[in-house]
Amino acid sequence: MVKMAIVFNAILIPVDFSLNTEIAVKKAVGLTGKDDTELHLLHVIKPSRRLEQPFKLWAVEKEFEQLRSTIREKFPAARIKTNILEGHSVQRMIIECAGLLKPDLIIIGKNDPPRRWSFFRGVSPDVIAKKTNCPVLTVKPGSAESKTRVILIPIRDFLPERKLEWAVLLAKKYRAQVHLLAIQDRHETKEWALPQVFLKAYHQLREHLHHPIEYSATGQQSTAKATLNCAEMIMADMILVNPETESGVPGFSGYRHISDLLARDSKIQVLDIEPYKTEQNQN
Template identity: 20%
Template sequence: MKRILVPTDFSSRAENALKVAAQITRKNDSEIHLLHMLEIPSQMNDAITGATPIPEIMLFIQKAKEVMQQTKEKNFLKDITIVDAIKIEKATQGILSYTNDNEIDMIIMGSNGASGLTEFIIGSNTEKVVRLSSVPVMVIKEEITQFEPKNIVFASDFSEEIKKPFQKILNFTNQFQAKLNMVTICSPNSFKTTSLANKLMNNFIQEFNLQNFSTNIYNETTIEKGITNFANEIKADLICLCTHGRTGLSHFFSGSISEDLANHGNKPLIIFKI
């Protein structure tokens, strides 16, 4: 994990993501790529390639450069290698193209999502990046002054296709010497008997060298509520999920969202693509 990308609109939620990235960077001796996207109307964008760029565009670019420099000088980024970039492109496309062009290992993004894991990232640029990114995406909602996850939830159906991204999850977990709490959520729309759920998890973990872990079965009316309630009950610091990029997270979750039960609090979420 040598290159961490933090897209920023210079908002407080983007700064929350940047603070977490800074903490991970110090632990891994990596670098942060700080990216700001200028989504300028198409007619202005066309003018950039002309002989005389219009003053409004130059003003936008200059202001972005000034705020970017101020961001890089924040105390929590002291002594961290920062690579900054300003791109004139649609946010999602720009983030993804920058990720591919610069061999980014992880994206960390802020979100002001509503309650519920799905609303946390669905219907925003963050959801689009999660769905299309080839690298893990971490979503941060609120400020985390000390990102030191020691209790991590991994919710899955533990199918064969999960094995490849699971190794990445293990690598991430080991970096923080955290306990990995693996859980199968049984809901009316995704029901498994206890014996079958245990068999799937036990067969799954045999191929991996697991040290500090637990296997769990949790019953709930929807998968989302099950993940959220289980994470709250064990006081998890982080939730890990795998998803098919082609369908997005809305396919992963079954059932509707209930605000009173799906209160995820401050927990960060990291998504690995299958």
């Protein structure tokens, strides 16, 4: 099952020096717990007139200095590197920075749904996960102090090996329970039965985890909504989804990421994990 050992040598955190940054940094440090993990903090500034740019850079450097000091007060061993990029699109700069740094994980803190002038407006975690091939964890204020006790994994029509690898890593890290959710298209005329892929996923997890694997099934058509409904019912703390196909929520107001449906005080964290190429071929 396991193709690679998942280690955290580098974590990329886009920052806006607000509560979003505080949440993401807390999660990063809590997840790694190691001195050898580098936290790469990224801030994006938009191009402006030549006379204004030096002042912008100075202001950001000052914010970074204060942030470094705050982090080290609580986590003295934290290894911190700062990055300032200039561009009109925050999302594009995150993708470019990830391409250069090759982080093992990207963490995005979301306080409220992005407003018109929000730093994270136009930033879609699932798009970033697909473009960078790097898992993206989205967290909200409600999850800042919460522990990860239950991890939910939706299963559809192919074996999500990369999600299963991360589930094993996180379940061992947090000593968490894993819950599998089989999602069947409700237009299917046959009576529902556990597909072979679901049983294979179950047995692979059982080989690596000591806790019993819980499972359930649903016939709802929207994967994202079915996953959220189950997460709330079983009180899950984290859901592992494939970008777009499992984390995208179409609607009258346009396409949204599954995390946008979560309340500000929600403890549910969303981890977008792009499948391996072999998995995509099966899908």
